[in-house]
Amino acid sequence: MSTPRQPRETRSAGLEPLAVLPVFVPLQGKRAVLAGSNGGAPWKVKLLAAAGAAVDVYAPEPSEELRAVPADIAAGSVTLHERQWQPADLQACAFAIGAMEDEDDCIAFVAAAREAGAIVNAVDRPHLCDVKFGAIVNRSPLVVGISTEGAAPVFGQTVRARIEGMLPRGFKTWVGAARDWRERVSERFHGFAERRAFWERFTDRAFAEPAHVPTEADLAELLGATEAAPKGGAVTLVGAGPGDAELLTLKALRALRNADVILYDDLVAPDILDYARREARTMLVGKTGHGPSCRQDDINALMVQLAKAGKQVVRLKSGDPLVFGRAGEEIEACRLAGIPVSVVPGVSAAQGAAASLGVSLTHRDAARRLQFVTGHDRKGELPEDLNWGALADPSVTTVVYMPKRTLRLLLERAVAEGLSPGTPALVTFNATRPDQAVVIGTAADLADRIEAAGLEGPAILMVGEALRLGATAIAADQASAAQSFSTALR
Ligand code: SAH
DSSP: OOEEEEEEEEEOOOOOOOOOOOOOOOOTTTTEEEEETTTTTTHHHHHHTTTTEEEEOOSSSSOOHHHHHHGGOOOSSEEOOOOOOOOGGGGOOEEEEOOOOHHHHHHHHHHHHHTOOEEEEEETOOGGOSSOOOOOEEEEEEEEEETTTSSOHHHHHHHHHHHHHSSSHHHHHHHHHHHHHHHHHHHHOOHHHHHHHHHHHHHHHHHHHTTOOOOOOHHHHHHHHHSSOHHHOOEEEEEESSSOOOOOOOHHHHHHOOOOOEEEETTTHHHTTTTTTTTOEEOOOOOSSSSOEEEEHEEEHHHHHHHHTTOOEEEESSSSTTSSSSSHHHHHHHHHHOOEEEEEEOOHHHHHHHHHTOOOOTTTTSEEEEEEEEEEEETTOOOTTTOOHHHHHEEEEEESSSOOOOOHHHHHHHHHHOOTSSSEEEEESSSTTTTOEEEETTTTTTHHHHHHOOOOOEEEESSSGGGGHHHHHHHHHHHHHHHHHHHEEE
16 A cells, blocks of 8 residues: 655755844944934934943934933943034944934935944935844843834834743843853863753743842752753654644643754644754654555664664654554664653644534533544554444544545444434544634535545544534534625625
């Protein structure tokens, strides 16, 4: 049925187009110049000074607000010169801002500043700017810059407010401590993996106790804990969920960020890989229901070999790794090879589909039991040894994974074994993904409906009285959507 194939290295899709390139300009101890005194001038002078620059301001008629700036700064320095700027004023200037009302004066200033090698900004004149300012969240040395490239300033401000709320004030001291400790940590740990482990531990602590001011005692403890932690490669089986990346667990995210190598299946949604560390190797080991697959032995061997070479290996599987994922064999291969192996659970397709549909799998008026069944045996056929009595039970909800090839046979047989033909049955294609689609019917007619629908993608079958309420609601929604669609066509 399936031709074997080899694991193959894959590359992430790369960057989407960027409206602007965000870069950060160090100005500590450098000279900056602002000329003019329009409305934007005072704030810009404060920004330059806050970044540590020595700012010379040239303004023949400074506003009251601009005059007040030199007395109101916490870093850098500001000198106000009450006269028109001259080209010589721009010597050794790293950053220049034109804030004059007169366009021609501004054009001359920008030309002189560029001549002097400065980075140039002109207040309210985007066409004259080398660089533009965005909104800022300041937890220095942690600095977040936000731009909508002029498209939606209010939107940008709201994003800024959200990020403000997400970043506790205490991050300032934690990131400051990181800067102060960086060298000592690098001296203590020479390997990349250990250093990274230290900084992960450090970051976890900062997130857990943002208000705590880090001390030397914290440093000693974090260094000690990192040293004591087991070293070398390891394998983590990670559940990627059914598709929607927001269903990843925090542990899954962390494992992805930590991984040196990620071995993933075709069923893993591409978005999920975007959460990996950029430097991580990604390898498609391609186990699909029907298409060509890598041999399980090859996957096991590759996983073990990479971990033995000291790599942090993530074996990324769709849904939950322990549900119809052959995880047992992978875990055993690692244990036999003496490789530490752990599992991060994920949202299984059944849970993802049920949640998107808003159906309870165990509605207490209808279901006493929930069972997960495979529609495939090793040969891709309907398994001979399914418990048909259990499938015909009127008080069970059955979820069938890999149902596509055998769905008609399975439902026919269940009905023959006593399942009521009118039992609600539905198939969700591409659960939790943007192209999710549902086909609803009964045990008796679902197979025909699926055939007529001609849908593609991973699919999961659910059967049982517990689905009746949900199925009726979804069918009504679909009918009204179809109605408005045909109305629109008229
Ligand atoms: N470990 C996975 C199951 C792997 S078996 C889990 O817990 O979900 C592969 C089967 O899972 C597919 O044939 C299909 O039945 C189901 N499946 C996985 N992702 C799905 C999705 N997004 N929508 C519908 N079914 C899905």
